[in-house]
Every structure is written in C-alpha cells, then in structure tokens.
Amino acid sequence: MSAVVVTGMGVVAPTGLGARRHWENTLAGRTAIGRITAFDPAGYSSRLAGEIRDFVPGEHLPGRLLPQTDHMTRLSLVAADWALEEAAVDQAALPEFGMGVVTASSAGGFEFGHRELEKLWSRGPEHVSAYQSFAWFYAVNTGQIAIRHGMRGPNGVLVTEQAGGLDAVAQARRQVRGGTPVMVSGAVDGSPCPWGWVAQLSGGGISRSEDPDRAFLPFDVQAAGYVPGDGGALFVLETEQGARARGVRSRYGEIAGYAATFDPPPRSERPSTLRRAIELALEDAGLEPSRIDVVFADGAGVPERDRVEAEALLSVFGPYGVSVTVPKTMTGRLSAGGAALDLATALLTLRHGEIPPTVNVTSPVPDYQLDLVTQPRRRPVSAALVVARGHGGFNAAMVVTR
Amino acid sequence: MNEFTVDDLTTILRECAGEDDESALDGDILDVEFGSLGYDSIAMMETAGRIKIDYGVVLADDVVLSAGTPRELVRLVNLTMVESS
Structure with missing residues (x-):
C-alpha cells in the first residue's frame, strides 16, 4: 500500500500557537497549566486548566466567520490554514473532489452553546443565534474548514473522546489510500466555559489540586486525576508519490501504522x-x-x-x-x-x-x-x-x- | 416608529453576522445581492431575528429569504411596520 505522509502541520496549543513555539516550549518543559481565566472557577471543585491564552481570533480570521464560530472552531480554522499553507497545496491543480477533511470532536461547540443557552433562559428564544443550528455540532470544524477551502471530497467527523485525534488521522489515511489526493485531518477541541466545565467534572477523574505543578502526574505514585485543556493540531496528508510529484521536498513523516x-x-x-x-x-x-x-x-x-x-x-x-x-x-x-x-x-x-x-x-x-x-x-x-x-x-x- | 434605513440594516448585519473587513458594507450597497456581500440564508435568518428584537417587526422566513438585496429588505421591513401600526 502506498505510504501516506504528513506534509503540513498546524498546531494550536496551550504551549504555543504554531508548531515552532509549541516545540520550543515543550522541549524546555514549560508548563501551560494554570488557574482558569476563561471564567471565574472559584465555585467549582477543580480550578486548573491548560488554556490557550494568546489567541485573538480577529487577527487570524475574517469578521464574517466570528459570529458563527465557537472557540474550538476558530482555532481549527487557523490550524487548517497553517497546515495547508505549509504543505503549499495548489488547490487549482486538484480535481473538484480531490481534497477532504476528517476531524475529531468530543463535545462540539460547547462555549458557543453555553452563550446561546444563557440567552435562551435569560432573554427568550428569539435571542438565540441562528448560528447555534450548526455552531454546536460535532462536525462543525470539518464543515467550516471544508467551506473555507472549498474541499468537496470525503468529509467526516469521529467522536471517540481522547482517542479521536488518532482515529481521525487514520480515517484520513484510508481516504488518501482510497484515491483522495489531499486530506486535512486531526483535531482541535476544548470547552472553556462553565457548561463545558461542569460536563467535564461530571465525568470524574479531574484533579482537585490547586497546584499547577502537582495537579496532573501520570504514572506517579501521587497521580490523582488529570487537568483538562483546549487545543490540538491539524495535518495535511497525502501519498508519498503524490507529494514528490508536486515537488514537496520536506515532510514530517509517515503515518506508518x-x-x-x-x-x-x-x-x-x-x-x-x-x-x-x-x-x-x-x-x-x-x-x-x-x-x-x-x-x-x-x-x-x-x-x-x-x-x-x-x-x-x-x-x-x-x-x-x-x-x-x-x-x-x-x-x-x-x-x-x-x-x-x-x-x-x-x-x-x-x-x-x-x-x-x-x-x-x-x-x-x-x-x-x-x-x-x-x-x-x-x-x-x-x-x-x-x-x-x-x-x-x-x-x-x-x-x-x- | 421611525423609518427603517439601510444604515440600520448595515448596523445589524455587522453586529449579528459579521463583516469581512471594516469597509465591506460601506458605500452604495442598496442593490448589491446579499450573496455577493457574503451573507447566506442563515445570516439572513439571524438578521431577521435581530430586526424582530430591535424593531418589533416580524418577517416570515420565506419573506426574509425572498429579499435579494438590502433595498428590498429595507422596503419589506418598512412595509410591515406600516401594516402593523
């Protein structure tokens, strides 16, 4: 079977916007976990998160997209932009259905939904945005990326919680092997709002520690839960031959198994x-x-x-x-x-x-x-x-x- | 109630459906199709919702969607305002 390689990457993480910043901070061991700033966490049993704090949507996206997008959708759109830009995909050279998107999501656009629910109960149904019809949806990141880049090939979403990021990329690999020249895939997720927070807390397993350096200790004798966060990454996938044929010189690696x-x-x-x-x-x-x-x-x-x-x-x-x-x-x-x-x-x-x-x-x-x-x-x-x-x-x- | 103007409409469009850059809705947009201005059917539903809240004018969904341009939508809003007053 033909090798499927990653030729572009867009990272939006608490550790940094862009792959380079994320890598520098990660290698240096700089933690991004801290007290929640997206809302006042004082009344909740857990108060720490890995937040993306330096993201200003208007600096990256057209104004038309802002009223209709959740936080994680905005981040997804930017990650997809960066991944496609790096891969230097020439869309004009591809057939009409030659590009697709598969992302993963765990809860959809919760923060957007939180705001609209607040309007529903405090001001009435006519105040709920018409965009709520799709902004909350699991598949919304896939849809918005596909619309923005005219990607009319195979599109889809996987909902397998924390496994989703890998499952989506695997599905994109299948599509590339099945003949779609270019796929965008991966996942960007997060629900930085009280509604999302309560939903997370109800799942159990979230650390109650107030100390960012002691809250999330996997494999440690003191492990006592995890800290949630927002962000993720999106990738451009294509066959190795396809990438070579269009003159791509550097790639990140192969999705080998x-x-x-x-x-x-x-x-x-x-x-x-x-x-x-x-x-x-x-x-x-x-x-x-x-x-x-x-x-x-x-x-x-x-x-x-x-x-x-x-x-x-x-x-x-x-x-x-x-x-x-x-x-x-x-x-x-x-x-x-x-x-x-x-x-x-x-x-x-x-x-x-x-x-x-x-x-x-x-x-x-x-x-x-x-x-x-x-x-x-x-x-x-x-x-x-x-x-x-x-x-x-x-x-x-x-x-x-x- | 005062007449509903194209300025009122552009204010609503900016606030509830966004604008690609600061000047996209400036100038003479009266006869420019909403589609060309970048506003799809959901943007029009959102706009109609805001017109209802701000001006008390209720436009049926199919009426809103039948208005192809700002001039047409402004006319429909004013017509409904007069009919219901």
Whole structure:
C-alpha cells in the first residue's frame, strides 16, 4: 500500500500557537497549566486548566466567520490554514473532489452553546443565534474548514473522546489510500466555559489540586486525576508519490501504522484491549517493538488507567524497554485534540531528534517499570508510537516513522 | 416608529453576522445581492431575528429569504411596520 505522509502541520496549543513555539516550549518543559481565566472557577471543585491564552481570533480570521464560530472552531480554522499553507497545496491543480477533511470532536461547540443557552433562559428564544443550528455540532470544524477551502471530497467527523485525534488521522489515511489526493485531518477541541466545565467534572477523574505543578502526574505514585485543556493540531496528508510529484521536498513523516480497539464494559472480568491496539499498530507498520524509539503515552493521570496503560507497555516492550514520555503534562488533556497534539509532537521529535520531557512526575510507580523521560533526550528517533485512550472504552495506537 | 434605513440594516448585519473587513458594507450597497456581500440564508435568518428584537417587526422566513438585496429588505421591513401600526 502506498505510504501516506504528513506534509503540513498546524498546531494550536496551550504551549504555543504554531508548531515552532509549541516545540520550543515543550522541549524546555514549560508548563501551560494554570488557574482558569476563561471564567471565574472559584465555585467549582477543580480550578486548573491548560488554556490557550494568546489567541485573538480577529487577527487570524475574517469578521464574517466570528459570529458563527465557537472557540474550538476558530482555532481549527487557523490550524487548517497553517497546515495547508505549509504543505503549499495548489488547490487549482486538484480535481473538484480531490481534497477532504476528517476531524475529531468530543463535545462540539460547547462555549458557543453555553452563550446561546444563557440567552435562551435569560432573554427568550428569539435571542438565540441562528448560528447555534450548526455552531454546536460535532462536525462543525470539518464543515467550516471544508467551506473555507472549498474541499468537496470525503468529509467526516469521529467522536471517540481522547482517542479521536488518532482515529481521525487514520480515517484520513484510508481516504488518501482510497484515491483522495489531499486530506486535512486531526483535531482541535476544548470547552472553556462553565457548561463545558461542569460536563467535564461530571465525568470524574479531574484533579482537585490547586497546584499547577502537582495537579496532573501520570504514572506517579501521587497521580490523582488529570487537568483538562483546549487545543490540538491539524495535518495535511497525502501519498508519498503524490507529494514528490508536486515537488514537496520536506515532510514530517509517515503515518506508518494504526489500530483501534474497544475495551470491555466497566466491571467486566476481561482485561483492557489496549495491548492489542498497540500490537496491531506495530504490525500494521511492519515494525518489531524494538524498532520503536519513543512512546507518547496517553497518560491518564488516574491510577487505575495509568496501571492499565503501563501494563500494556510493559507487556509489549518489556521492563524499561522503551523511552516513554507524556508532554501533555504541560497542557493537560485536550479531549479530541490531545492525541492530535501528541502526534504533532511525535512528528516534531522525529524531525529534531530530541525527545521532549514529562514534567512534574518525580516518583513514577516502580511496578510500572517505565523508562519515563523526565529530561529532554537528544538522540536520533526514526519511529514513534502514540497511544490514546478515550472515555467510554476507546483505544487507539499510531506509529509514525521518519 | 421611525423609518427603517439601510444604515440600520448595515448596523445589524455587522453586529449579528459579521463583516469581512471594516469597509465591506460601506458605500452604495442598496442593490448589491446579499450573496455577493457574503451573507447566506442563515445570516439572513439571524438578521431577521435581530430586526424582530430591535424593531418589533416580524418577517416570515420565506419573506426574509425572498429579499435579494438590502433595498428590498429595507422596503419589506418598512412595509410591515406600516401594516402593523
């Protein structure tokens, strides 16, 4: 099957707008977790988040798009712009249905919906924006990107919570292999509003710590929940031959392997299927575990889920068998955008030959036997594995190679 | 009530459906199609909603969508205002 490569990347993350800033901050271990500023969090049980704070939508997008877009849609549009710009795709040279979009979402445009619900109950139904009809929708990022760039090829959305970023890119890879020359894919997500916050809190697992440096400690003996955040990344995917034919000289890497599995229901006797997802992704990439140079772990930060992931990694790679890092310790978990951002960071790791650190984790659980990267490691990286687990039983694993 | 003017309409368009740059709705737009100005059917529904709130003028959805230009929409608003007063 033809190799599908990433030729463009747009990163919008708490750690930075743009791939370069995100990479610099991530490598330097600068955390972006802090007290929530999007609204007053004083009355809530958890008050920390990984927020994008320097994004001014009007600086990046036409005014016509602002009244009809949620926060995460605006970020998505900008990420797609950057990815397409970098890939230098010549749309005029493509057939009418030659470009498509697949994104992932976990909740849709919650912040937009929050404002409209507020108008509904305080001022009446006639005050609710007509744009609410689509601005809240899971598929809205895909739709807005497709409209903005005239991408009339295969379009879709996947809703698999934190696994979404990988599942979407895998679906885009299928479309490229199926003959669509160019796909935009990935995920940007986040609901920085009280309604979104309450929804997140109800899911459980969110850290109640007030200390940004101690709130999210995946694989640590003190792990006690995670911190949510907003952001993600979008990519341009095409075949290697296609990219070469149109004169693309540099690419980030190949989407070499992928698999998804679904866990048994809670309280089942059967074990998690995460290990199987990892093994199948390696098989799909045609790589032995020993060929993987670094794992970007899901890093739930919830002891029970950490244990399941650590056991899966231990069984596939052996004790301390591979470098494992969790850069999302600097951003929090970005819902569907989280795995997409990890994928971006993994591709940047391939490019720069430096593994970014897991911050704040000082006492990894010894039984996990993980070689956790807590300081940046400079070394050639030719293959990376990204692991993502979504609330509700979703497991996804993706292998990227240089 | 005072007459509804094209200036009133552009204010509403700017506020509720946005504008691509500061001057897109300046100048003589009376006979420019809403489509050419960048306003689609949902933008027109949004605009009609604001006209109802601000001016108490209720325009049926199909009436709003039948107005192809600002001149036509302003005329329909004023006509409805007179009929209901």
